[in-house]
Amino acid sequence: MFDVIVFFLKEGFLIFRKNWKQSFAVAFVIALIAQILLGFELSVEELKRKLDIALSEDEAVIWFEDESALKGLDVRKVFAPDEVRKMLGDLIGDIGDVALPRVALVKWREGLDRVEGIRAVYRDTAKRVFFSKLRQLFLKYALVFRILFIAVVMIIAFIQIRISVFAHATEIEIMRLVGATEWFIKWPFVFYAFFVAVTSILISVLMWMGVATAFDFSFVIPVKVLARVCVVILFSTFVSALLSV
Amino acid sequence: MSFPIIQFYNVSKVYTNGIVALSNISLSILSGEFVFVIGPAGAGKTTLVKLIYAEEKPTSGEVLVDGRDVSKLKKWEIAFLRRNIGVVFQDFKLIRDRTVFENVAFALRVCGFSENFVKKATEDALGRVDLLHKRGMYPDQLSGGEQQRVAIARAIVNKPSILLTDEPTGNLDPYVSEEILQLFEDLNKEGTTVVMVTHNAGIVNSRDYRVIALQDGIKTRDDGKGGYRYV
Numbered sequence: 001m002f003d004v005i006v007f008f009l010k011e012g013f014l015i016f017r018k019n020w021k022q023s024f025a026v027a028f029v030i031a032l033i034a035q036i037l038l039g040f041e042l043s044v045e046e047l048k049r050k051l052d053i054a055l056s057e058d059e060a061v062i063w064f065e066d067e068s069a070l071k072g073l074d075v076r077k078v079f080a081p082d083e084v085r086k087m088l089g090d091l092i093g094d095i096g097d098v099a100l101p102r103v104a105l106v107k108w109r110e111g112l113d114r115v116e117g118i119r120a121v122y123r124d125t126a127k128r129v130f131f132s133k134l135r136q137l138f139l140k141y142a143l144v145f146r147i148l149f150i151a152v153v154m155i156i157a158f159i160q161i162r163i164s165v166f167a168h169a170t171e172i173e174i175m176r177l178v179g180a181t182e183w184f185i186k187w188p189f190v191f192y193a194f195f196v197a198v199t200s201i202l203i204s205v206l207m208w209m210g211v212a213t214a215f216d217f218s219f220v221i222p223v224k225v226l227a228r229v230c231v232v233i234l235f236s237t238f239v240s241a242l243l244s245v
Numbered sequence: 246m247s248f249p250i251i252q253f254y255n256v257s258k259v260y261t262n263g264i265v266a267l268s269n270i271s272l273s274i275l276s277g278e279f280v281f282v283i284g285p286a287g288a289g290k291t292t293l294v295k296l297i298y299a300e301e302k303p304t305s306g307e308v309l310v311d312g313r314d315v316s317k318l319k320k321w322e323i324a325f326l327r328r329n330i331g332v333v334f335q336d337f338k339l340i341r342d343r344t345v346f347e348n349v350a351f352a353l354r355v356c357g358f359s360e361n362f363v364k365k366a367t368e369d370a371l372g373r374v375d376l377l378h379k380r381g382m383y384p385d386q387l388s389g390g391e392q393q394r395v396a397i398a399r400a401i402v403n404k405p406s407i408l409l410t411d412e413p414t415g416n417l418d419p420y421v422s423e424e425i426l427q428l429f430e431d432l433n434k435e436g437t438t439v440v441m442v443t444h445n446a447g448i449v450n451s452r453d454y455r456v457i458a459l460q461d462g463i464k465t466r467d468d469g470k471g472g473y474r475y476v
């Protein structure tokens with residue numbers, strides 16, 4: 001079993017090496033597409049975060065004066081001053097140096113607006129419905145976009161693997177001749193696809209690091225989003241390898 | 246004990262373009278036999294060989310190998326059947342960017358054998374064809390006869406009970422052809438059934454083996470004792 005996996009790895013690597021310029025080019029193109037996907041995923045996260053605030057039916061956003069106002073309330077989240085400034089800034093532009101109220105997300109209950117120390121309660125039903133619809137719509141489009149990205153990566157990988165299958169016609173003919181099963185013929189190309197995927201992830205990481213450096217490292221991409229993009233690349237190339245041999 | 250290892254029952258092969266490559270062929274080859282298949286170009290010799298290793302399926306009739314109807318085999322069963330059949334071609338079919346050793350070992354690795362076994366069996370096979378000393382060379386660095394010996398090593402590395410050879414000496418000079426033929430005879434003496442398709446009258450006449458002659462897809466002759474003569 002171990003020998004067999006080593007064999008597949010070696011063969012996959014040979015396929016990569018035999019046509020390394022093209023393999024790199026394809027990995028590079030996939031990495032570029034990954035950047036678009038990454039940018040998209042980042043804005044998805046950002047928007048989700050914004051829209052999440054006015055979401056749940058039994059929650060309300062309150063503006064309060066000091067911590068004592070929160071006593072006895074079911075607090076879901078207290079926003080840090082920076083967060084509030086950023087949120088407001090995102091919504092209405094730069095707000096300068098004005099003193100900001102404290103903001104928290106709490107569980108709704110009757111009479112919340114009469115609690116001492118709470119200046120305002122935002123629980124606008126119409127707004128909430130609007131936001132949650134917007135969110136649903138947005139996530140639906142996000143899904144379509146993701147599928148589109150996966151499809152594009154898959155098509156590129158598929159074409160490249162088909163090309164290498166043709167370039168290895170002799171090897172495949174010999175494999176069939178000496179009694180290799182179809183699965184055995186497939187796996188070297190699956191590993192080849194894996195190498196292409198890993199290469200494009202490495203190129204992507206270099207690009208991300210470039211971006212991070214350009215922004216003086218103040219711009220940090222969440223690991224979750226990175227992982228998602230990597231999984232998309234690995235998954236799409238894997239599936240197209242299975243389909244293309 | 247000999248038994249029929251290859252059997253054709255009223256086999257016809259019509260290609261999709263309508264060409265009748267074989268018509269109504271019946272024959273039986275015993276295990277351990279050495280058989281020449283002769284006939285002019287286009288007679289259907291290659292088709293006959295392809296039917297045996299299940300590269301083509303008969304349009305009608307039955308082809309049995311080792312008692313099993315090859316047209317009823319599933320894909321993976323065909324793969325396993327082929328591990329018991331070595332095939333050698335006129336054009337060697339070697340992988341140019343792999344060494345002699347790698348070319349032969351490839352046949353075992355793709356069948357999932359362990360690396361220990363691959364190494365030992367490959368060295369054995371290369372020893373058989375007397376090419377161990379050139380194991381690190383590439384096909385382009387070898388003579389035609391040597392390349393064919395590599396192909397033979399690859400065909401026998403799995404110790405098949407049938408060896409099919411389709412004009413294996415077609416590209417080789419008479420002296421080298423004789424060497425290759427002797428190699429087949431050695432394998433045959435150890436029990437391998439050898440089917441040799443050839444154009445080479447000299448080779449056929451130099452031996453006394455069974456001769457099956459084809460012409461336009463029809464079996465025109467099947468003599469227990471040899472000689473290359475067209476009817």
Ligand SMILES: Nc1ncnc2c1ncn2[C@@H]1O[C@H](COP(=O)(O)OP(=O)(O)O)[C@@H](O)[C@H]1O
Pocket residue numbers: 260261262264265266284285286287288289290291292293
């Ligand atoms: N794959 C194929 N498709 C269509 N016709 C074929 C194919 N292979 C062989 N033929 C035809 O079948 C006939 C027999 O071919 P073949 O078995 O290769 O003969 P031989 O090996 O004796 O020269 C020829 O007329 C050839 O053109």
Ligand SMILES: [Mg+2]
Pocket residue numbers: 290291292411
């Ligand atoms: Mg032929």
